[in-house]
Amino acid sequence: MSHQFKYKHISPTILELYWPASIEESTLMEMMSMKTQIQHIWQEALLETTMGYHCLSLRFASPIALDEVLNKLERIAEKNGSSSSNFSRKQWTIPVQYTGKDLERVAKHTGLAQDELIALHQAPSYLLYFYGFMPGFMYLGGLDQQLFVPRKEQPDPMIEKGSVAIGGKQTGIYPMNSPGGWNVIGKTPVQLFDVNMDPPLKPQPGDKIKFEAISAENYQDIISQMEEKNYQLPYEKI
Amino acid sequence: MKRSEGTLEVIKSGFYGSIQDLGRFGYAHWGIPAAGAMDEQSYLLANHLLQNAPNDACLELTLIGGEFQFHHPTTIVITGAPVNIQVNGQTYPINHVIDIKAGELLRLSPVKKGCRIYLGIYGGFQTEEVLGSKSWYAGITQNTKLEKGMSLPYQSVPQKRTAPHAKVAMDDALFEDEVLEVYRGAEAAEMDEQRFEQLLAGEFYLSAKQNRMGIQLEEKFENSLSEILTAPVYPGTVQLTPGGKLMILMKDAQVTGGYPRILQLSPQAISCLSQKKQGDKVRFTLIDEW
Numbered sequence: 001m002s003h004q005f006k007y008k009h010i011s012p013t014i015l016e017l018y019w020p021a022s023i024e025e026s027t028l029m030e031m032m033s034m035k036t037q038i039q040h041i042w043q044e045a046l047l048e049t050t051m052g053y054h055c056l057s058l059r060f061a062s063p064i065a066l067d068e069v070l071n072k073l074e075r076i077a078e079k080n081g082s083s084s085s086n087f088s089r090k091q092w093t094i095p096v097q098y099t100g101k102d103l104e105r106v107a108k109h110t111g112l113a114q115d116e117l118i119a120l121h122q123a124p125s126y127l128l129y130f131y132g133f134m135p136g137f138m139y140l141g142g143l144d145q146q147l148f149v150p151r152k153e154q155p156d157p158m159i160e161k162g163s164v165a166i167g168g169k170q171t172g173i174y175p176m177n178s179p180g181g182w183n184v185i186g187k188t189p190v191q192l193f194d195v196n197m198d199p200p201l202k203p204q205p206g207d208k209i210k211f212e213a214i215s216a217e218n219y220q221d222i223i224s225q226m227e228e229k230n231y232q233l234p235y236e237k238i
Numbered sequence: 239m240k241r242s243e244g245t246l247e248v249i250k251s252g253f254y255g256s257i258q259d260l261g262r263f264g265y266a267h268w269g270i271p272a273a274g275a276m277d278e279q280s281y282l283l284a285n286h287l288l289q290n291a292p293n294d295a296c297l298e299l300t301l302i303g304g305e306f307q308f309h310h311p312t313t314i315v316i317t318g319a320p321v322n323i324q325v326n327g328q329t330y331p332i333n334h335v336i337d338i339k340a341g342e343l344l345r346l347s348p349v350k351k352g353c354r355i356y357l358g359i360y361g362g363f364q365t366e367e368v369l370g371s372k373s374w375y376a377g378i379t380q381n382t383k384l385e386k387g388m389s390l391p392y393q394s395v396p397q398k399r400t401a402p403h404a405k406v407a408m409d410d411a412l413f414e415d416e417v418l419e420v421y422r423g424a425e426a427a428e429m430d431e432q433r434f435e436q437l438l439a440g441e442f443y444l445s446a447k448q449n450r451m452g453i454q455l456e457e458k459f460e461n462s463l464s465e466i467l468t469a470p471v472y473p474g475t476v477q478l479t480p481g482g483k484l485m486i487l488m489k490d491a492q493v494t495g496g497y498p499r500i501l502q503l504s505p506q507a508i509s510c511l512s513q514k515k516q517g518d519k520v521r522f523t524l525i526d527e528w
Contacts, residue, residue: 010502011421012528014472021467048266052469052494055424059472131269132468132494135377139468139494176377193268195368195378201268 136193284358294362303346319352
């Protein structure tokens with residue numbers, strides 16, 4: 001780790017480790033490397049390891065001896081600082097039909113033409129920081145500033161599964177039907193989260209996400225392929 | 239002992255019911271909430287009285303019991319919020335192991351105090367297990383809410399108990415205590431010390447905005463903390479919203495949040511709060527040395 005080790009001992013079973021409070025790819029990579037080693041050391045003693053943008057949380061099954069845990073963490077952190085992470089990372093391409101009901105709203109707010117904003121949304125390679133909010137909801141970094149659009153004051157009672165949306169400085173995909181206040185610009189035919197898949201989610205934190213515009217015909221094709229269990233979400237190694 | 243499949247049929251579903259065990263762990267990194275019994279203490283008591291394993295699935299019922307028909311013999315226990323318990327017209331006390339014959343009807347009244355009732359059954363309900371847990375959660379399990387006409391499977395066993403069981407002393411603290419034990423939350427240190435003292439001195443009432451995800455308190459608590467970079471949250475995390483509302487996350491809570499986390503309830507306090515309902519009063523007391 002490239003900074004002084006910071007932690008908060010929240011309760012007898014919860015310990016949170018902190019990185020500087022900003023949204024950085026380097027922080028994510030350090031956190032993931034720490035997480036892997038922590039899981040390796042404590043295994044079943046850990047109920048959960050969860051991440052935010054700059055916080056890695058460790059929930060233990062029973063109360064911890066803080067000094068002992070911190071000593072081990074210090075040693076992991078020292079090693080971590082001297083070795084570069086060697087994750088196998090992937091870039092996934094998610095097909096999107098850009099016909100969302102709020103396209104016009106987003107165009108109006110940003111002053112962009114619809115095809116311009118669709119191009120801007122596809123341009124970046126978004127970094128998947130972590131999942132939260134609901135099962136399978138990706139926290140993605142890298143939205144173009146020109147696409148920052150406030151959330152709706154009145155959330156929609158139902159946003160359909162697969163909807164691709166923009167809310168504030170973020171973009172994301174609703175993995176299941178849900179109420180929501182984001183502006184829907186498109187929809188993916190791909191079922192990204194499915195408890196019957198192993199694993200239920202393919203993209204993992206640290207991976208990148210690209211959006212790719214598809215036609216209505218492509219959309220239907222992918223739906224049919226998925227029904228025949230014949231569709232693989234495309235990816236390349238990065 | 240001979241075992242075969244038994245079924246419980248839901249005749250009246252009450253207000254809100256679901257199958258719960260200790261919860262779903264190890265999947266928060268995919269955004270999957272832990273879920274699990276809200277009042278873990280009463281839930282564990284049900285399994286303990288039945289000599290079940292601690293993680294055996296029980297039925298959790300909120301505020302209104304309901305009516306249930308058992309199509310096969312089994313043994314059950316009702317724990318948690320006190321209710322009138324009738325099996326084919328005969329009355330039983332709470333926390334009492336009851337032998338059930340095939341076809342018998344269990345009637346549970348609305349709660350007399352408290353909020354959540356647990357129906358434990360010999361060997362636990364044999365409902366669908368997903369990602370290591372039987373706890374119902376939308377998008378994870380097929381069923382999410384108890385409905386009239388549902389059939390819940392269990393292992394049927396002939397009744398085996400004849401000796402009357404000693405009545406277990408009720409843990410009245412769960413229903414009577416207003417005090418919730420808390421730890422300092424991750425952002426507590428950023429609060430003005432005086433404001434934090436006011437938080438601990440304050441009395442708060444449960445609002446109508448509450449479910450298994452969280453319980454919002456009625457009072458407004460002036461907030462000078464800014465939103466945080468999205469960070470992990472847990473059952474029992476108390477968030478302070480920009481509008482000055484205190485939101486206590488419960489078992490179905492999302493796994494990350496962006497509001498300052500000012501307190502963290504102890505597991506015991508989560509059980510206690512799970513037995514509170516709209517209009518009930520709570521206070522916080524700090525566990526400062528541990």
